Amino acid sequence: xxxxxxxxxxxxxxxxxxxxxxxxxxxxxxxxxxxxxxxxxxxxxxxxxxxxxxxxxxxxxxxxxxxxxxxxxxxxxxxxxxxxxxxxxxxxxxxxxxxxxxxxxxxxxxxxxxxxxxxxxxxxxxxxxxxxxxxxxxxxxxxxxxxxxxxxxxxxxxxxxxxxxxxxxxxxxxxxxxxxxxxxxxxxxxxxxxxxxxxxxxxxxxxxxxxxxxxxxxxxxxxxxxxxxxxxxxxxxxxxxxxxxxxxxxxxxxxxxxxxxxxxxxxxxxxxxxxxxxxxxxxxxxxxxxxxxxxxxxxxxxxxxxxxxxxxxxxxxxxxxxxxxxxxxxxxxxxxxxxxxxxxxxxxxxxxxxxxxxxxxxxxxxxxxxxxxxxxxxxxxxxxxxxxxxxxxxxxxxxxxxxxxxxxxxxxxxxxxxxxxxxxxxxxxxxxxxxxxxxxxxxxxxxxxxxxxxxxxxxxxxxxxxxxxxxxxxxxxxxxxxxxxxxxxxxxxxxxxx
Numbered sequence: 001x002x003x004x005x006x007x008x009x010x011x012x013x014x015x016x017x018x019x020x021x022x023x024x025x026x027x028x029x030x031x032x033x034x035x036x037x038x039x040x041x042x043x044x045x046x047x048x049x050x051x052x053x054x055x056x057x058x059x060x061x062x063x064x065x066x067x068x069x070x071x072x073x074x075x076x077x078x079x080x081x082x083x084x085x086x087x088x089x090x091x092x093x094x095x096x097x098x099x100x101x102x103x104x105x106x107x108x109x110x111x112x113x114x115x116x117x118x119x120x121x122x123x124x125x126x127x128x129x130x131x132x133x134x135x136x137x138x139x140x141x142x143x144x145x146x147x148x149x150x151x152x153x154x155x156x157x158x159x160x161x162x163x164x165x166x167x168x169x170x171x172x173x174x175x176x177x178x179x180x181x182x183x184x185x186x187x188x189x190x191x192x193x194x195x196x197x198x199x200x201x202x203x204x205x206x207x208x209x210x211x212x213x214x215x216x217x218x219x220x221x222x223x224x225x226x227x228x229x230x231x232x233x234x235x236x237x238x239x240x241x242x243x244x245x246x247x248x249x250x251x252x253x254x255x256x257x258x259x260x261x262x263x264x265x266x267x268x269x270x271x272x273x274x275x276x277x278x279x280x281x282x283x284x285x286x287x288x289x290x291x292x293x294x295x296x297x298x299x300x301x302x303x304x305x306x307x308x309x310x311x312x313x314x315x316x317x318x319x320x321x322x323x324x325x326x327x328x329x330x331x332x333x334x335x336x337x338x339x340x341x342x343x344x345x346x347x348x349x350x351x352x353x354x355x356x357x358x359x360x361x362x363x364x365x366x367x368x369x370x371x372x373x374x375x376x377x378x379x380x381x382x383x384x385x386x387x388x389x390x391x392x393x394x395x396x397x398x399x400x401x402x403x404x405x406x407x408x409x410x411x412x413x414x415x416x417x418x419x420x421x422x423x424x425x426x427x428x429x430x431x432x433x434x435x436x437x438x439x440x441x442x443x444x445x446x447x448x449x450x451x452x453x454x455x456x457x458x459x460x461x462x463x464x465x466x467x468x469x470x471x472x473x474x475x476x477x478x479x480x481x482x483x484x485x486x487x488x489x490x491x492x493x494x495x496x497x498x
Contacts, residue, residue, distance in 0.1 A: 001025075001063060002442050003056055003070050003232070004435040007077040007161050008240070009098065012052040013432075014059035016070065017439040019448055021430060021459030025063025027055040034095060039102040042095035045083045048161065049168045053228060067230035073169070073223065074236030074442030076243040076434045077161040079184045082133040084140045084147065084158045084209075090172050093156065094144045096164075097136040104135035111135075116202060123189045123196050125274070125283025133160060134186030138203045151209045160184070162237045163211045169234060171224030177211040179293045180242035183285035188213070190274050190285065193293055216242070217291020217441040236441030240434045241265045242286050245296060247437030248402040248428065249456040251289040256390070256398050257433075258383050260407035264304035266383055267296045268390045268398065279349040279389035289452035291441050297394060299348040299386035305407045307341040307375040317368040321406070327372035328412045334477075336361035338484035339374035349389035350485070354492035360484045379407060380417040381481045387421060400424040402462075404433040411465075419469035420477065429460035 001024060006013040010033065016025035031051045034042040060067045080099035085092045097103070108128045111117070117128050126132055137158055141148045150156045157167065160181045166174050182188040182195075187205065189196035193213070200207050214220060216238045223232045238246060241259065245267045248257040253271035258264055269286055274295045276283060286296035308321045318324060338360050340346075345353035359374070383401075391397060400423050407413060408427050418425040430436050440455045442448075449455035 001065065001070050002439040002448065003059065003067070003073045004439040004442075005052055005056060005073060005075045005165065006432070006435040006438065007048065007052055007075070007165060009078045009100070012048065012055050013435065014052070014055040015432065015435045015439070016059050016063035016065065017436065019443075019458060021436065021455070023430065023432070025059040025061070025065070027058035027062060029055055039105075041098040041100040043081065043098055045085070045092045045096045045164055048096070049165065052165060057229060067228070067232065070232060071448060072233040072235045072442050072446045074438030074440075075162050075165055075234070076238055076240050076438035077165070077181065079160060079181055079239035079241070080131055080133050081161050082136045082140070082158065083161065083164040084137065084144070084156055085164070085167070087155055087157050087172070090167070093147055094140055096161070097140065099131055101136060102130045104130045104139055107135050107139070119202070120186060120199065123191075123199055124183070124186055125190050125276075126184070126186055127282070128186070132184055132186045134199070134203050134205070137185075137205055141205065151206045154208050156209055157211070158209045159211045166221065166234060166237070169223045169228050170221045171227040173224070174221040175211045176214050176220055178216045178237040179213055179285045180216060180239040180287065181237070182213045184239060190283065190295070215292055216246075216287045217445045219445050233446060235445035236291070236438050236443070238287060238437060238441055241267055241298065242284070242296070243437030243441070244404055244433040245269065245437070246287045247433035247440060248404065249452065250402060251287060251294070251452060254396050254399045255402070256387070257402040257404065260304050260379060260403065260405035262304065262306045262309070264301035264379060264383060264405070266299045266301065266386045266390070268394065268396065270295045270297060270394055270396060275394045277389075277393045279393055280351045281348050281386070281389060281393060287441065291444055297390050299390065301379075301382045301386060302344045302347045303341040304379045304382070305405070306343070307339065307378055308407070310341070310343070311371060311375055315371070317371060322410070324372040324376055325410050325412045327369040328376055330369050331373055334373055334377060335363070335365070335370060336480060337366055337370040337374050338480055339371065339378050340484050340488040341375065341378050342488050346488070348386055350385070352489055352492065355488045356492060358484060358488035358491055360487050361480075376410065376413045377416060379413060380420050383417060384420050384478075398423055400426055402426045402428070404428060404431045414465045418465040418467045420474060422467045422471075422474065424467070425465040427463045427465070429462060
């Protein structure tokens with residue numbers, strides 16, 4: 001059995017997964033969110049470690065095992081959150097800055113105005129944005145008293161949450177990360193597959209502060225008994241979305257997965273070839289079948305399941321999200337009602353931050369079923385827009401879409417997504433694919449599975465939704481969506497042009 005540590009934004013989940021891909025033990029606990037100023041989001045890294053360690057032991061007990069009886073550990077984590085700590089004491093010098101933290105927005109604007117984005121984009125595949133770790137780490141080094149001097153003298157270590165957990169798990173003996181997490185820092189060169197000296201200079205970050213970059217599947221180290229309560233090999237690491245991509249078996253060009261959460265993350269595996277985007281998509285590191293480095297295109301959809309939460313919490317027209325399935329089925333069509341949930345603007349491929357949520361096509365006959373259906377349809381339309389941009393950028397035709405996340409359990413949405421894309425939509429039996437991916441990566445390194453295909457074959461059979469709509473229907477649906485998008489952009493005063 002593998003211990004999969006799934007360290008997320010609001011809590012830590014630990015799963016014990018057996019050789020058949022079944023979840024044998026589970027534990028979860030939330031931790032504190034800190035908001036010291038508007039737009040600032042922080043975590044206490046020590047609390048994250050304490051919660052994670054305790055949940056690991058609890059998950060093992062839930063599986064009827066002691067920690068020491070497990071085969072090894074795989075780690076998956078919130079990707080862009082950054083920690084800076086003292087190498088001698090093992091204590092953070094400041095709270096972790098969370099991926100949601102926007103304190104470096106002005107710095108990012110200045111860097112763009114100074115013409116640095118082309119270099120950053122060419123080396124990293126990313127945009128200059130507070131979302132990523134680089135400007136956060138620069139802020140810590142510049143604003144924590146004595147931090148820059150200590151870093152230059154080799155006294156401090158920095159890393160994303162996976163690095164922090166490995167440091168704590170191994171009693172401070174190992175400082176490392178994997179290529180998927182490194183690729184989210186603005187400091188990692190996708191071509192050389194190492195930290196980029198020019199970018200370190202640009203962000204004023206001493207190279208000695210950063211972890212060693214390793215594969216996503218290999219035996220890195222052994223946990224420290226005094227720190228963790230057992231000696232286990234740490235053998236798999238990946239960022240959450242790349243772990244989900246691997247857990248879904250997407251390691252060949254053309255295979256894609258979409259995670260429907262509060263927002264949605266669509267990733268298309270592009271194989272060994274790094275591909276640039278003309279549509280504002282991100283190029284990011286991914287995992288090959290053996291856990292080695294490969295590439296993917298990534299699109300972030302800002303609002304997905306959050307639109308259903310809006311129906312529940314603000315409009316109060318449903319009590320639970322699951323009601324939307326029956327409500328959508330109660331209608332033969334959407335009757336021309338479309339919701340563009342641009343509550344925080346439009347992401348890729350539209351990139352219009354001034355757009356706002358827009359509901360169109362209302363008549364006296366419009367009821368709550370129409371709004372529920374429109375919220376579900378919006379997830380599928382946004383996914384299609386991103387998928388079409390990916391195919392145009394890469395020249396790769398998607399074979400099917402693999403889905404996970406809470407909203408993927410909605411059968412009506414899964415079927416509509418298949419109809420809209422004219423592609424099979426595959427939903428796994430275990431929808432916790434981030435943890436499953438971490439377990440798979442660790443299990444490959446430890447010999448639990450002999451190959452990625454053996455790992456996928458061990459997991460319970462998926463549910464596949466096959467497209468059954470007519471092309472004329474799809475054309476009509478898409479035309480209505482595009483009119484609704486134009487209305488959202490026009491309301492923002494941006495017109496209908498891309």
